[in-house]
Each structure stands twice: as C-alpha cells, then as structure tokens.
Amino acid sequence: MTVTEKSTEQLRREWVIHPHFKYRGCAPDADDPMRMAGDPSLHVGAHNGPDAFLPEGQVERRLREDAAIEVCLNCPVMVQCDAYASSVRPDGRLAEPEGVWGGRRALERHKALIRARHAVPAASDRRFRTAQKQAVLRALASCWDPFEVADAAGVDVRTANWQRSSLVRLLGLPKDVSRMRALAVARERGLLDGVEVVPDDGSVPAIPPPTRLPAGPQQLHMWGVEEFPTVVEVQPRAGRGVRSPSMKVKFRCVDGQEDLVLVEATGVADVCEMFPAEIALEAAA
Numbered sequence: 001m002t003v004t005e006k007s008t009e010q011l012r013r014e015w016v017i018h019p020h021f022k023y024r025g026c027a028p029d030a031d032d033p034m035r036m037a038g039d040p041s042l043h044v045g046a047h048n049g050p051d052a053f054l055p056e057g058q059v060e061r062r063l064r065e066d067a068a069i070e071v072c073l074n075c076p077v078m079v080q081c082d083a084y085a086s087s088v089r090p091d092g093r094l095a096e097p098e099g100v101w102g103g104r105r106a107l108e109r110h111k112a113l114i115r116a117r118h119a120v121p122a123a124s125d126r127r128f129r130t131a132q133k134q135a136v137l138r139a140l141a142s143c144w145d146p147f148e149v150a151d152a153a154g155v156d157v158r159t160a161n162w163q164r165s166s167l168v169r170l171l172g173l174p175k176d177v178s179r180m181r182a183l184a185v186a187r188e189r190g191l192l193d194g195v196e197v198v199p200d201d202g203s204v205p206a207i208p209p210p211t212r213l214p215a216g217p218q219q220l221h222m223w224g225v226e227e228f229p230t231v232v233e234v235q236p237r238a239g240r241g242v243r244s245p246s247m248k249v250k251f252r253c254v255d256g257q258e259d260l261v262l263v264e265a266t267g268v269a270d271v272c273e274m275f276p277a278e279i280a281l282e283a284a285a
C-alpha cells in the first residue's frame with residue numbers, strides 16, 4: 001500500500017497529468033487500437049484480463065499477468081500508476097482492486113494493504129495518545145481488577161475494558177495475552193516511561209473476561225435509568241419463528257432458543273422483580 005497523505009483522487013490526477021502519461025505501456029497502439037503500445041503482441045486489455053463472463057484458467061491468467069507486468073516495468077509512469085492504484089479509498093478499498101497496475105498483480109496489492117493494516121503503529125501514533133487510552137494504560141500498570149482499573153482511570157468499567165482490548169490490538173498482541181506481557185511491550189514502545197508497573201503472577205489477562213455488574217436497582221440508578229415504559233422479557237420457547245407482537249419483525253429461531261415478548265413495567269423495582277438482574281440491565285441498555 002502506498003504510504004501517503006494524498007487522496008486517491010489527487011494521486012490519480014498526478015498520474016494522468018504526468019507529461020509521460022501518453023507514453024504509458026498499456027495505452028492503445030497507434031496503428032491498432034486493439035493492441036497494446038508497450039507490446040503489440042498483447043491485447044490492449046491484457047492488464048485486466050478477459051471479459052468477466054469469459055473463463056480463464058490459472059495458467060493462462062498467470063502468463064497474461066506476467067506479460068502485462070513486463071509492459072509495466074518499461075512504463076514511464078509506473079511509479080505514479082502504482083501510487084494511485086494501490087492507494088486506499090475512504091471506504092477502505094483499493095483504488096483499483098482488480099487487474100495489474102503499476103507492475104503489481106491485484107493479489108499482491110491486496111496483500112500489501114492487509115499487511116499495512118496489521119502493521120503495529122509506532123508509539124507516537126495518535127491512536128495511542130488519547131487521554132483516555134493513556135489513563136487506562138497507566139491504571140493497568142498499577143492494578144488489574146476491572147473495577148479498580150476503571151476507577152483509577154476515571155472511566156466506567158465498560159470503557160476501561162474496551163480500551164484494554166483496543167490497546168492490545170494496537171500493540172499487535174493476541175487477545176489472550178497476559179497483562180504483564182502487554183505492559184512489557186507497551187514499555188518497549190515507550191508508552192510507560194516513568195510509570196511503575198505493579199507485577200502480578202503472570203496469569204492475569206490484559207483483556208478481562210466480560211465483567212458482570214453488581215445486581216440491584218442501585219446499579220440501574222447509577223446508570224441514570226429511572227423508568228422502563230417498555231422492556232424486553234425473555235421466555236424460553238421452542239418454535240420455528242419468533243415475532244414481536246408490536247413490531248412485525250422476525251427473528252431467526254432454533255428449538256430451545258428464547259422468545260422475545262414486549263411487556264409493560266412501571267419502574268426499576270418492577271423490572272428487578274420480574275427478571276434476573278443481568279437481563280433487566282441488558283434490556284435497559
């Protein structure tokens with residue numbers, strides 16, 4: 001992938017306004033527009049292959065692409081062409097996802113894009129430098145209980161856990177990495193300069209398992225939830241399809257799966273009485 005701050009459109013423009021653009025290898029031959037200027041033995045569309053409805057075997061494709069690459073290697077605008085074709089659009093796709101461009105096959109350019117996406121960002125990357133992420137990292141250095149980390153970082157538990165997960169991903173570590181390993185990598189990257197790490201026994205995961213919040217109405221109030229005009233009740237039911245009575249929305253259902261029915265409740269106490277705490281909390285969320 002092209003490492004540049006320029007947009008795809010800018011790069012395309014630089015390519016097409018290049019003074020040598022008209023001499024590009026894949027341009028139509030002056031004597032026979034169906035042939036390629038860089039190699040008249042090739043069809044002018046050799047870089048992109050036959051029509052999508054025509055079959056092409058692996059061997060034929062390989063040979064065709066090799067010949068097209070050979071043309072690219074002698075092309076005066078290969079660098080500009082590659083910069084444009086391998087740039088990334090705002091939707092995350094390659095500017096030219098198909099065919100040979102700038103001397104590279106589509107597969108090669110896609111692999112480069114994936115490699116670039118998985119590249120571990122430098123510590124100076126602004127994704128590491130958000131105040132919340134740094135607060136969570138520092139908190140994680142001093143403790144590891146999800147509630148303690150959240151408290152020390154000044155965020156709620158869900159946010160702290162999400163940031164822990166995000167840090168592990170940015171550091172290029174596996175999801176099940178230990179806290180000590182993650183902190184060691186963070187220190188190597190200069191993210192924990194001057195921060196003391198309180199060691200654990202090495203078995204504490206950097207990303208905690210899903211945290212169960214304490215049950216009870218107090219917790220609901222903590223979330224600022226006062227009223228529940230409508231909540232979702234979960235009932236075990238065996239059946240083929242499930243339909244909410246008020247919304248004609250079908251949910252895919254298998255035997256033993258649970259049924260969703262809308263019921264009325266007047267307040268926190270009703271909700272907590274009717275359902276297990278975690279269901280009420282989930283419904284409230």
Ligand code: SF4
Nearest residue numbers: 025026072075078081
């Ligand atoms: S590098 Fe290849 S695809 Fe790009 S303009 Fe030149 S010949 Fe055409």
